[in-house]
Amino acid sequence: MSTSDAVTPAPPASDPGVLTAAPPGDRTGPAAAGPAAASRAARWRRRVPLLVLLLGTAVLYLWDLSASGWANSYYAAAVQAGTQDLKAMLFGSLDAGNFITVDKTPASLWLMALSARIFGFSSWSILVPQALCGVGAVALTYAAVRRWAGETGGLLAGAVLALTPVAALMFRFDNPDALLTLLLVLAAYAVTRALERASTWWLVAAGAAVGFGYLTKMLQALLVLPALGLVYLICAPTRFWRRVWQLLAAAGAMIVAAGWWVALVELWPKGSRPYVGGSTNNSILELTLGYNGLGRLTGNERGGLTGAVSGGTGGFPGGMPDGGMPGGGRGFGGFGGEAGLTRLFNDSMGGQASWLLPAALTLLVAGLVVTWRRPRTDAARAGLILWGAWLVTHVLVFSLMEGIVHEYYTVALAPALGALVGGGSVLLWHLRDPRPAPLADGSGVGAVAIAGGMIGVSGQNVATGAAEGPQTAISNAAPVSGGSAAGAGDGLRPWAAWVARAGLAAAVLVTGWWAFVLLGRVDWQPWLRSVVLVLCVVGAVALLVPWRAARASRFAFAGAVAAGVGMLAGPAAYTVQTVSTPHTGSIPLAGPASSGGFGGMRGFPGGFRPDGQNLPGQGFPGQNLPGQDGTGQGAQGQGAQGQQGQGGNRDGGGFGFPGGGMRPGGGMPGEAPADAELVKLIEGSDRTWAAAVSGAQSAAALELASGKSVMGMGGWSGDPAPTLAQFQQWAQQGRIGYFVGGGQGGFGGRGGSSQEIAAWVQQHYTALTVGTQTVYDLSKPLP
Known part of the structure; x- marks a missing residue:
């Protein structure tokens, strides 16, 4: 075994991120009572910020939860069916008679149906499990990042995830994305643990989590595989071929965790089970590879959104071209706007999760630069590779896919954004000055570098100077007292300090600029954009200056506070607005109304939004197209003739829709209550x-x-x-x-x-x- 492959010692017990038991000799005798009690008190003090974070997340996600009613009635009806019939629950049937399933694998329905069976079927019983998935995802993100970036990095990572607008939306909604996000974060945590001791069992657990992710939302769960496999192959502290067979074992666990249900569906006689919704031939494999698989990438959903007949779909009137929905094809990309690298920043997607995306990418690059010469098994660099690969993979797929893509898919970015912003900022904070600074070892300072105290890190911890740095269980790159996080052989070269300061300042500046742009797209709280920009500029300057004197370093702390408040103010405001607004229907959006809508997709004029917030004067143009004979599926179920629109001059009107279109917060046109x-x-x-x-x-x-x-x-x-x-x-x-x-x-x-x-x-x-x-x-x- 090479030196770089050796399992390096665990971090010292003095690291506040590690809880170690006292030696046996210290547990007895009156003299030991004082130190033991002090240790327990210190341990609880370290846990208070985490408890505040999790309690705050729970309140945020559970507050007035039932205001959204059934949220997405499609999945709510499937949950109801699961409470009435176990077979419907097993297959994910839309109806208790087991005619047809929903067009996704059913794991999220199992969770909600189990809750509804225990507590009775209601809005609360189906949405509370989703909210608890959010709390769990925040806790696991904290736990994963803490292991390489310390308590502060973990707290900040969890806070960023909790305050991402699209996360607040989906953890209060009954789509599969809530459980999917939890399972994928669980997989990342398991890989982080596996990296510490080259543990096969932790790696197998990660594979099983991804397998259950497939049972939640099919192939989207597999988007994390490049990140999980790459980081283990590069950074695990064991021989190369052992790493390979361990990854194969994890792949086997993934196949078993997902494959049992697939085999059950495929082997079950088709005449005695429900039809596989979304498929063309009643096969879960065809659904996986077609409509919910390659079709999302290529735009050929085999009839899902392309080449639709004139019967009308989704509540749209009969006779509209392509079934009343935007066609697929190259460059279309579903509801998220035109495919391309700027898609995640466009008018409809930008406010969902992109607030800290430029900062995360900036911190990722800067972090990799300053850790490039560290040992292969360095914990901090492994964390950056893991979450950086997660983020880059999702960004590229969501940006370039030419099939159906919805804005709320971007909730999958939130854990990686939190990890990179939280862990990356703490890493660079420790490296920003080659000399120890009096405040650099305060346990709250690193978090304030971005969060600005918004996650409840106590100021008392800063004053007491409790040492903290990233926990590094897979390398000896533990930070020294004074806040540095230099790895073995890395040193604290002046260039590294400058890269760290420049990286922090650039992350703050680009976030302030991008928040200024996003907030300028909506006519909502116009004062906020200027405040955010000023705070970020002040914070960036303070972080960039190499403060030398002990008192002068307090300016860096003040700048960190300003930067943190400025960076999180925009997404936090959007999150609060999202929580305070009921969301229903099929395509929910976070935040206040955007001016962009679909951005002029084929089949829709620019400005149409699928969340019920259509814009004045940009309705559907009247074309007086005929509906299908006898059973036109338009708004209000009109019959043989699609009604003529009003020339697009009513608020969201046209094609027979009433002015105003869909209800606020979500839904599709024509999604009216049952008669x-x-x-x-x-x-x-x-x-x-x-x-x-x-x-x-x-x-x-x-x-x-x-x-x-x-x-x-x-x-x-x-x-x-x-x-x-x-x-x-x-x-x-x-x-x-x-x-x-x-x-x-x-x-x-x-x-x-x-x-x-x-x-x-x-x-x-x-x-x-x-x-x-x-x-x-x-x-x-x-x-």
């Missing part, structure tokens, strides 16, 4: 499916309102299910109560057989009007 009279009618049905309706959205609304199982024909994306023959058989067997005309589809438009079914029903059953709906009683055929 009360129709709900009352189907509540009296005892059939397997109380009703059949075109599209998953309409089915979900009826299920949540009535508590009954409703067949959502075509599912979310116009799936070829059921076939006409299947529907005829079920209707004649008395398994379907009513057929509801019109309806709201999903977002696709493969057409399926809904039109054939509607025509057959019209020919064989009598129509009646219930409320605003045309309904056919399938127990009463025409004579």
